[in-house]
Amino acid sequence: DQQVKQNSPSLSVQEGRISILNCDYTNSMFDYFLWYKKYPAEGPTFLISISSIKDKNEDGRFTVFLNKSAKHLSLHIVPSQPGDSAVYFCAASAYYNQGGKLIFGQGTELSVKP
């Protein structure tokens, strides 16, 4: 039962353009969503998060959009840089019902070409 899904295993984008990574979820109890970036042989690094009471959160080049009715969130990176090349994981939590455990998507490997 995959509660969080990232349907695109990979994405290739030209440097300077926008990268859009997508994530869908099925559990309506999720109330907090996060994006992590992961390089090989390292732990996930926190990027940005959004509470279910908001529909947008922005931090520098990174913006996360949440569409609760569609149970969909997306991460926009503008402009994309070669150093952004990594695997991006979407994660969700139902803090007030299931404690703080994170449910992860399968990841999307982003490649930003110079």
Added chain:
Amino acid sequence: GEEVAQTPKHLVRGEGQKAKLYCAPIKGHSYVFWYQQVLKNEFKFLISFQNENVFDETGMPKERFSAKCLPNSPCSLEIQATKLEDSAVYFCASSQTETETQYFGPGTRLLVL
């Protein structure tokens, strides 16, 4: 410290041997979470602690796996009688509260032969 520390980085065990992994959370963080990444991109929640108390153990296998967080010591995850399918990267994360962002350590790569 400022980062979550995990030791060892790599661990190789023969089937049936014991494996013990350690995690030191960020100073001041009260919550510790353990996750298992079996395939390249699938994370599975195992257990969480609030200080030295088990907070949520719904992901822990019923047999062979145990975990502790004792005062003034790193947290530990122990696997008795390892099996081939226990081969994975085990990540520890810590947070100030159960609703705050979790920060991850570099992981311990366990290989069971």
